[in-house]
Amino acid sequence: xxxxxxxxxxxxxxxxxxxxxxxxxxxxxxxxxxxxxxxxxxxxxxxxxxxxxxxxxxxxxxxxxxxxxxxxxxxxxxxxxxxxxxxxxxxxxxxxxxxxxxxxxxxxxxxxxxxxxxxxxxxxxxxxxxxxxxxxxxxxxxxxxxxxxxxxxxxxxxxxxxxxxxxxxxxxxxxxxxxxxxxxxxxxxxxxxxxxxxxxxxxxxxx
Ligand SMILES: [Fe+2]
Ligand SMILES: [Fe+2]
Numbered sequence: 335x336x337x338x339x340x341x342x343x344x345x346x347x348x349x350x351x352x353x354x355x356x357x358x359x360x361x362x363x364x365x366x367x368x369x370x371x372x373x374x375x376x377x378x379x380x381x382x383x384x385x386x387x388x389x390x391x392x393x394x395x396x397x398x399x400x401x402x403x404x405x406x407x408x409x410x411x412x413x414x415x416x417x418x419x420x421x422x423x424x425x426x427x428x429x430x431x432x433x434x435x436x437x438x439x440x441x442x443x444x445x446x447x448x449x450x451x452x453x454x455x456x457x458x459x460x461x462x463x464x465x466x467x468x469x470x471x472x473x474x475x476x477x478x479x480x481x482x483x484x485x486x487x488x489x490x491x492x493x494x495x496x497x498x499x500x501x502x503x504x505x506x507x508x509x510x511x512x513x514x515x516x517x518x519x520x521x522x523x524x525x526x527x528x529x530x531x532x533x534x535x536x537x538x539x540x541x
Contacts, residue, residue, distance in 0.1 A: 339393065340537045347371075347396045347533070354402065366478055368533045369526045371395035373474035375536060376522060377513040378467070389540050390438040391467050394431070396533070398447050398471055401427030420448050421456040447471045451507040461507070469510045473498075476505065477514070483527045491520045 347367045355364055374395040378388060401423045428445035446459060446468035453460030480497055481490050495515070502511045525531065 339389065343393050343396050344533070350399060365531065367396045367399065368531070369478045370398060370471065370474045371533055372526060373477065373518055374470055376517045377470045377474070379517060380513070385540050387438050389537065390436050390440060392537065394440055394443045394467065395471055395474065397431065398444055398475065399427065400430050424448055424456065443467045443471065447475060450505045452504045469507045470513060473506045473510045473514050487520065487524055491523050
């Protein structure tokens, strides 16, 4: 069977979105995975990566919370304790990604996506011990969760910039903050508000 990677990624993105919505009772904004993927795509643009590398890392961003549904199923079955939540979520996600046929090395990207630059994350890794793409995924993930994409654009963009500065060298590495600030504009923020916003067109640019 021939697998179309783009179609597969977006089917997965849609499914994860539906699961997150269902589980959170609508508290999580829909489109989390694709907005995280869009921000990651913008941040890696100056890194001179090959097209397969870019597509693979964008795919990882779309699927970064793939361990969520499995983790919640475990929680419902009372297998997991409160303190191990984030750790289990990244470990399950990393394990699932090992099953996917990516040619590019994606080891540790999902496993490290909740690590903080200062070592206060679930695995207590810090700085260069954290996968480089995971640093970027982490910042996109947190910004997406912190911003209200229905709120006032100027206020939200200001809030985003303040958060980046406040969290620099704590939650986020200096390099990740600088790649974010240099490559994600207010227009991007506006663009991600469109309820019909899709990554499909952007991925087609790579084929
Ligand atoms: Fe996550
Ligand atoms: Fe996430």
